[in-house]
Amino acid sequence: MKxxxxxxxxxxxxxxxxxxxxxxxxxxxQDATSILEFSINDAIQTIAEKLLREKPxxxxxxxxxxxxxxxxxxxxxxxxxSPETIIVLGGPEVSYLPLRVPMKEADYIIxxxxxxxxxxxxxxxxxxxxxxxxxxxxxxxxKELELPYKxxxxxxIQNRYIYVEISRGCPFECEFCLSSMDExxxxxxxxxxxxxxxKLWQRGARNFKFVDRTxxxxxxxxxxxxxxxxxxxxxxxxxFEVIPDHFPASLREKxxxxxxxxxxxxxxxxxxxxxxxxxxxxQLNLQKIEENIAFLEEQTTAHIHLDxxxxxxxxxxxxxxxxxxxxxxxxxxEIQIGILKKLSGTHIKRHDTLFEMVYSDIPPYxxxxxxxxxxxxxxxxxxxxxxxxLTYNSGNFTHSLKLLWEGESVxxxxxxxxxWIYEQTDSTWKxxxxxxxxxxxxxxxxxxxLQAQSVADLMLKDMMKLKGRAVPHYLKEYAHNIxxxxxxxxxxxxxRQNKGGA
Numbered sequence: 001m002k003x004x005x006x007x008x009x010x011x012x013x014x015x016x017x018x019x020x021x022x023x024x025x026x027x028x029x030q031d032a033t034s035i036l037e038f039s040i041n042d043a044i045q046t047i048a049e050k051l052l053r054e055k056p057x058x059x060x061x062x063x064x065x066x067x068x069x070x071x072x073x074x075x076x077x078x079x080x081x082s083p084e085t086i087i088v089l090g091g092p093e094v095s096y097l098p099l100r101v102p103m104k105e106a107d108y109i110i111x112x113x114x115x116x117x118x119x120x121x122x123x124x125x126x127x128x129x130x131x132x133x134x135x136x137x138x139x140x141x142x143k144e145l146e147l148p149y150k151x152x153x154x155x156x157i158q159n160r161y162i163y164v165e166i167s168r169g170c171p172f173e174c175e176f177c178l179s180s181m182d183e184x185x186x187x188x189x190x191x192x193x194x195x196x197x198x199k200l201w202q203r204g205a206r207n208f209k210f211v212d213r214t215x216x217x218x219x220x221x222x223x224x225x226x227x228x229x230x231x232x233x234x235x236x237x238x239x240f241e242v243i244p245d246h247f248p249a250s251l252r253e254k255x256x257x258x259x260x261x262x263x264x265x266x267x268x269x270x271x272x273x274x275x276x277x278x279x280x281x282x283q284l285n286l287q288k289i290e291e292n293i294a295f296l297e298e299q300t301t302a303h304i305h306l307d308x309x310x311x312x313x314x315x316x317x318x319x320x321x322x323x324x325x326x327x328x329x330x331x332x333x334e335i336q337i338g339i340l341k342k343l344s345g346t347h348i349k350r351h352d353t354l355f356e357m358v359y360s361d362i363p364p365y366x367x368x369x370x371x372x373x374x375x376x377x378x379x380x381x382x383x384x385x386x387x388x389x390l391t392y393n394s395g396n397f398t399h400s401l402k403l404l405w406e407g408e409s410v411x412x413x414x415x416x417x418x419x420w421i422y423e424q425t426d427s428t429w430k431x432x433x434x435x436x437x438x439x440x441x442x443x444x445x446x447x448x449x450l451q452a453q454s455v456a457d458l459m460l461k462d463m464m465k466l467k468g469r470a471v472p473h474y475l476k477e478y479a480h481n482i483x484x485x486x487x488x489x490x491x492x493x494x495x496r497q498n499k500g501g502a
Contacts, residue, residue: 001058001125003026003034004058005022005023006051006062007061007063007064008067013161013441016035017061017164018033021148024145025115025118025119025145026118027050029122035055057086058088058125061074062091065111070364088110090109090111097344112137117135142168142187150199158204160207161239162207165354166221167212170213170214171185171214174280176309176346179213186212197228209236209239209240214242214376229258236262236361237264238262240266241267246288256299258302259301262301263305264302264305264426265305270307272321273315275314276312279312279351283468289361292304306333308327311340311367320411324410328410334393337388339367339382341367342367348486356369385427388414390431421443437459
């Protein structure tokens with residue numbers, strides 16, 4: 001039996017740790033197994049051609065929210081050309097019902113963690129045993145798994161994020177999140193994992209992205225991982241997802257030691273409204289959150305990424321606006337604004353009737369409207385989030401963007417700006433940095449009636465901070481004796497390294 005493991009990553013710089021776990025645990029079938037990765041930007045028929053060129057007996061495909069539509073098309077093409085090829089699906093998008101993208105042409109589905117279940121299925125098929133179409137969720141013993149890290153190629157190490165983990169599961173029950181379905185947090189053998197990390201480092205790996213849902217839950221393990229990096233010579237980049245209310249002294253001291261640009265912490269805030277948090281079974285310690293964000297902001301050089309969600313059951317635009325204003329008063333870091341999604345299997349469905357929650361059944365299953373937000377409100381906030389990402393999160397307008405809201409509500413003023421900019425562009429995509437800057441300049445000087453030279457001075461400071469940039473045409477008449485210290489373009493994978501500096 002010839003077996004191919006494949007998936008469509010969301011972009012080229014990503015790599016599939018799941019495929020490598022499957023491959024690592026194929027035992028005697030490993031020699032007959034290979035990995036072929038693609039991205040959602042690749043042509044589906046070309047992917048099918050490359051897979052079938054290998055003449056596989058079986059193709060295992062990882063299915064996620066970002067590739068489920070493309071995978072459905074890929075299965076259709078493969079089965080049209082080679083109906084005898086067995087197709088096995090696994091991953092979050094096929095682990096819980098309902099499957100909102102039909103997968104009827106797939107032969108088998110493995111729900112949950114497939115590290116060993118995929119091997120067992122292949123072994124049974126090879127022995128021509130009778131097998132059920134759906135393999136239900138089972139939890140492998142993590143400390144008995146073969147680790148996947150040696151199967152990252154040299155090309156992966158040079159060009160892609162290296163995804164790693166020290167645990168699986170999440171102790172919290174946030175109703176919008178698939179991790180809330182996990183029974184408990186389970187840990188890998190930390191010594192064994194650290195040995196593998198050291199081998200990756202010796203091979204040149206410098207970009208580590210941890211997929212643990214709650215990295216700072218176990219202090220002993222978290223501190224050992226941080227010590228691993230602190231013992232290394234920069235530059236390197238480590239990304240962790242952390243909970244906002246658990247930063248004991250030992251962790252704080254280590255985080256303070258990391259050099260600029262080396263550490264990224266993703267913190268899921270989602271809402272600061274305690275009533276809304278209770279609606280979705282989310283724990284919220286506002287005092288601890290405020291204290292810890294202040295610590296990270298004032299005493300570390302870590303790149304902080306905070307998350308807010310639009311569309312949570314019961315949350316109005318006014319409440320969301322207060323959340324954003326509060327976070328902006330606490331921090332100058334990146335704030336990612338997401339739209340609520342209804343993932344199959346999650347308990348968020350229990351609010352459908354009371355809050356009149358209406359979602360799209362097309363990936364990514366975004367909220368369309370509810371009892372507090374109309375369809376138009378949601379559309380406006382999707383554009384708000386996109387323009388926020390282009391202007392604030394990009395770090396391209398660090399000084400000048402603040403003129404939008406000086407001393408006033410960030411949300412209300414950016415909301416007005418996002419409405420205006422959409423009127424000018426009728427689009428949220430393919431807006432060049434030059435065009436975006438000109439729109440901001442025009443809004444500040446014409447709609448906000450700010451003094452042009454003062455606006456231009458700050459915009460020149462923003463636009464000219466990187467070497468090699470030419471003065472934009474709309475600022476040329478204001479660029480008298482310009483003297484700005486420009487720096488080289490930022491290195492590493494994270495886009496917004498500085499915290500308000502030039």
